[in-house]
Amino acid sequence: MTLQSLIQTDPTLKLAKNSEWPEEILAISSFDNMTSNVLVFIKNGKFMEKFLPHLEEAVTKKIGAIVDEKFYQLMKPELKAELERLPWIATSPNVALSLTTLSKPFYDRKMKDVNVQVDGRQMGTVEIDPSSRIAQNVFIGEHVKIGANVEVLPGAVILPHSEIGDNTKIYSNVSIYPFTKIGKNCRIHSGTVIGSDGFGYTFHQGNHLKIWHMGGVEIHDDVEIGSNSSVDAGTFSPTIIGRGTRIDNLVQIAHNVKLGRGCVICGQAGIAGSAVLEDYVVMGGRAAIGPDSFIGMGTQVAGGAKVNESAHWPAGSKLGGHPAKDLREWMKGVAYLRTMSLKEKK
Numbered sequence: 001m002t003l004q005s006l007i008q009t010d011p012t013l014k015l016a017k018n019s020e021w022p023e024e025i026l027a028i029s030s031f032d033n034m035t036s037n038v039l040v041f042i043k044n045g046k047f048m049e050k051f052l053p054h055l056e057e058a059v060t061k062k063i064g065a066i067v068d069e070k071f072y073q074l075m076k077p078e079l080k081a082e083l084e085r086l087p088w089i090a091t092s093p094n095v096a097l098s099l100t101t102l103s104k105p106f107y108d109r110k111m112k113d114v115n116v117q118v119d120g121r122q123m124g125t126v127e128i129d130p131s132s133r134i135a136q137n138v139f140i141g142e143h144v145k146i147g148a149n150v151e152v153l154p155g156a157v158i159l160p161h162s163e164i165g166d167n168t169k170i171y172s173n174v175s176i177y178p179f180t181k182i183g184k185n186c187r188i189h190s191g192t193v194i195g196s197d198g199f200g201y202t203f204h205q206g207n208h209l210k211i212w213h214m215g216g217v218e219i220h221d222d223v224e225i226g227s228n229s230s231v232d233a234g235t236f237s238p239t240i241i242g243r244g245t246r247i248d249n250l251v252q253i254a255h256n257v258k259l260g261r262g263c264v265i266c267g268q269a270g271i272a273g274s275a276v277l278e279d280y281v282v283m284g285g286r287a288a289i290g291p292d293s294f295i296g297m298g299t300q301v302a303g304g305a306k307v308n309e310s311a312h313w314p315a316g317s318k319l320g321g322h323p324a325k326d327l328r329e330w331m332k333g334v335a336y337l338r339t340m341s342l343k344e345k346k
Helices: 003-009 045-060 069-073 077-083 095-111 327-345
Strands: 038-042 064-068 089-092 180-182 193-196 201-204 207-210 217-219 230-232 239-241 318-320
Touching: 003 089, 003 095, 038 045, 038 095, 045 077, 064 069, 064 095, 069 089, 089 095, 095 201, 095 207, 180 193, 193 217, 217 230, 230 239, 318 327
Parallel strands: 038 064, 064 089, 180 217, 193 230, 217 239
Antiparallel strands: 201 207
């Protein structure tokens, strides 16, 4: 998509920095996964703080930005000068709506050659190691790569451009969406869905407008995922499950989540969009992590605890309750309330 066609697609955009830009814009990107000739969105000061550490990389890779119009107008001159090192900048009166509008053409572009009707084995476009065992009634899309000693049970669906590493086992009725990468020695149990659309919408004029997700999922080596769990695709960069992590049955992992190594996520737990869990975090059953939260290495979240949106907990924390707080503090509070209620009964 050219800069001209970008503005034609979203007429609310205004070119803030005059620049002739003959090159094609290839994709929308998150800040931590930028490739050359892509665009990023900067909504406010919080997003700007996250972007600034990547500015030198962005200049080198010829990355453009769509910035909130009011935020850009009120930006300090020195900060604006830094941002204007980028090859092009456009402003939007509603960044969330512009992101939603522009996600569709980039999604269509990425998915235009994804054929989900014809098995890639018929088309001769798959790579399956001869040692792998593929049961009957398995669909394998085009350009899928399956390593050595992989076992895929009946009813599994592996959609195009996915990869499965050596010695991994895919149980019956697992659905793997396009652009999913699964590492070596993994086990994905029945009914689990990997790479479905993230739950992202922009509310505008009485309608929930879909944000089109195209980031895919990366599952590293030695991961096990229980039955009937879901790992959503990232918006523009992958949702990531770190090496050696264990995920129980009926768990929801939302878009853009990043799980570190060796995490343990117990049954019916939920992790909302863009949350980051460092290595060896443990979540008890029915625990929940709010969006954009950061959970430090080795933290333990008690069963049923609810971590609020954008929370930041350091390494080694022990959390409980709702809203989640230090476990000992929460237990003291519960004990106090029980003592007071017993006194009232007397």
